Amino acid sequence: xxxxxxxxxxxxxxxxxxxxxxxxxxxxxxxxxxxxxxxxxxxxxxxxxxxxxxxxxxxxxxxxxxxxxxxxxxxxxxxxxxxxxxxxxxxxxxxxxxxxxxxxxxxxxxxxxxxxxxxxxxxxxxxxxxxxxxxxxxxxxxxxxxxxxxxxxxxxxxxxxxxxxxxxxxxxxxxxxxxxxxxxxxxxxxxxxxxxxxxxxxxxxxxxxxxxx
Numbered sequence: 001x002x003x004x005x006x007x008x009x010x011x012x013x014x015x016x017x018x019x020x021x022x023x024x025x026x027x028x029x030x031x032x033x034x035x036x037x038x039x040x041x042x043x044x045x046x047x048x049x050x051x052x053x054x055x056x057x058x059x060x061x062x063x064x065x066x067x068x069x070x071x072x073x074x075x076x077x078x079x080x081x082x083x084x085x086x087x088x089x090x091x092x093x094x095x096x097x098x099x100x101x102x103x104x105x106x107x108x109x110x111x112x113x114x115x116x117x118x119x120x121x122x123x124x125x126x127x128x129x130x131x132x133x134x135x136x137x138x139x140x141x142x143x144x145x146x147x148x149x150x151x152x153x154x155x156x157x158x159x160x161x162x163x164x165x166x167x168x169x170x171x172x173x174x175x176x177x178x179x180x181x182x183x184x185x186x187x188x189x190x191x192x193x194x195x196x197x198x199x200x201x202x203x204x205x206x207x208x209x210x211x212x213x
Contacts, residue, residue: 094193167196
């Protein structure tokens with residue numbers, strides 16, 4: 001496939017099949033190690049069919065990333081109602097954020113897009129839209145609803161969504177980026193999420209007066 005990313009992606013009968021095959025190969029071999037031949041074989045299609053759907057390996061990787069991020073966001077909504085109070089919704093969302101950051105796929109997405117974004121700025125923009133941008137959109141939608149229900153008090157919804165996502169990266173993200181620590185137990189992950197939720201609610205939670213007894 002050409003080095004220059006292209007934006008033309010065709011969706012057809014075997015598109016999902018191609019994406020799933022690419023997902024398995026990228027997870028197994030990483031971006032650089034993944035070959036078009038292996039992806040086509042895993043997907044059960046010819047190279048010509050693969051090229052017809054996605055003409056560039058970077059675009060294929062981004063499409064896989066987009067589907068993975070969307071799947072993660074959908075799973076949060078499946079696990080807890082979007083109308084649930086913040087005390088229920090945010091821990092679930094926070095744990096999904098942390099687990100994705102620490103997943104092999106999440107790490108690969110970040111490494112590849114950071115390495116390629118300078119040469120191909122469009123790639124960086126598309127990565128933002130598939131990952132952080134999608135997360136921001138979903139969180140903002142939930143936070144807007146929580147404000148309308150009187151559960152949170154937020155003036156800048158998008159800033160608050162960004163802040164929550166960043167709180168979920170505390171300790172974990174720099175440790176992973178610099179190779180200080182790569183494995184985190186469930187207890188350590190829960191500690192990060194709990195701290196993020198408590199800090200967020202301390203800032204944006206609605207404080208209710210306790211009636212005199």
